Amino acid sequence: MKHELKLYCEKSRLAELRNFLSGILSASGLNDITQNQLILAVEEVCANLIIHSHDCNPLNHIELEVLVGKDTIVFEIRDSGKAFNIIEYKSPEIDAVVREKRKGGLGLLLVRKIMDKIEFETDPSFNTCRLIKKLKSK
Amino acid sequence: MLSINKAPERDHLVITLNGEVDASNSVELDEVIQEAIAENASKILVDGNRLEYISSAGLGVFMSYLEDFNEKQVTFVIFGLNEKILNVFHILGLDQLISIKSTKEEAERALYEA
Numbered sequence: 550m551k552h553e554l555k556l557y558c559e560k561s562r563l564a565e566l567r568n569f570l571s572g573i574l575s576a577s578g579l580n581d582i583t584q585n586q587l588i589l590a591v592e593e594v595c596a597n598l599i600i601h602s603h604d605c606n607p608l609n610h611i612e613l614e615v616l617v618g619k620d621t622i623v624f625e626i627r628d629s630g631k632a633f634n635i636i637e638y639k640s641p642e643i644d645a646v647v648r649e650k651r652k653g654g655l656g657l658l659l660v661r662k663i664m665d666k667i668e669f670e671t672d673p674s675f676n677t678c679r680l681i682k683k684l685k686s687k
Numbered sequence: 688m689l690s691i692n693k694a695p696e697r698d699h700l701v702i703t704l705n706g707e708v709d710a711s712n713s714v715e716l717d718e719v720i721q722e723a724i725a726e727n728a729s730k731i732l733v734d735g736n737r738l739e740y741i742s743s744a745g746l747g748v749f750m751s752y753l754e755d756f757n758e759k760q761v762t763f764v765i766f767g768l769n770e771k772i773l774n775v776f777h778i779l780g781l782d783q784l785i786s787i788k789s790t791k792e793e794a795e796r797a798l799y800e801a
Contacts, residue, residue: 560709560710560711561711563709563710563711563742564688564707564709564711567707567709567740581770581771582770582771582774585740585771585772585774585775586774586775586778588740589740589742589775592709592742593742593743596709596710596742596744599710600710643750643779643780643781643784646747646750646751647750647753647754647784648754650751650752650754650755651747651750651751652713652717652744652747652748652750652751653743653744653747654747655743655746655747655750655779656742656743656744658743658779659743659775659778659779662778662779663778
């Protein structure tokens with residue numbers, strides 16, 4: 550099943566994103582902890598794009614497509630801002646975050662730990678980030 | 688939606704989080720902790736019983752004060768987190784860096800018997 554959301558680039562829209570994802574995931578049969586992890590990972594990528602690639606410009610938007618399959622859930626996040634290559638980005642070490650009193654840097658670390666696979670593609674019109682979670686066979 | 692309440696109790700400060708912490712409102716959490724440090728609080732409890740969600744923006748706020756807590760010898764304890772949120776702390780290993788207790792009683796014991 551395919552679900553789509555057009556998310557405007559304002560931080561206040563993140564709650565709307567969570568509602569959208571929660572509606573899809575609550576029907577997935579995944580447990581609460583996993584549902585929360587997936588919502589969090591998708592939100593981290595979107596928040597990153599909203600803040601860093603779009604400078605919170607409410608006229609810009611991000612497109613999110615969720616494909617719930619038999620073996621995987623795929624979250625495809627498309628935007629046309631400054632390309633942010635999530636695969637090349639190096640997450641900081643936790644102790645460096647503490648030592649430097651940094652407030653950021655943990656988000657993409659969470660995404661990497663939660664998702665099974667992350668893909669990134671860019672062409673002149675769109676950047677596409679794909680987050681893939683395998684569903685355990687029952 | 689997030690509401691934060693800060694109230695003194697005995698010899699400590701209780702910061703109660705109600706709702707969801709994300710990139711849109713983590714600055715509010717930041718301000719409250721900053722205030723607590725400015726007021727020279729030496730024992731801070733965070734009541735997470737009604738915290739429903741936290742993203743890296745909120746976790747980052749806690750992380751950014753750990754050095755200050757060390758330097759100023761502030762005892763900082765979070766309690767009452769639900770299992771979804773506890774799991775997020777666990778994924779990053781933050782439960783190794785921040786004192787987390789399940790109940791208020793345990794949290795108070797950690798403050799006063801340390």
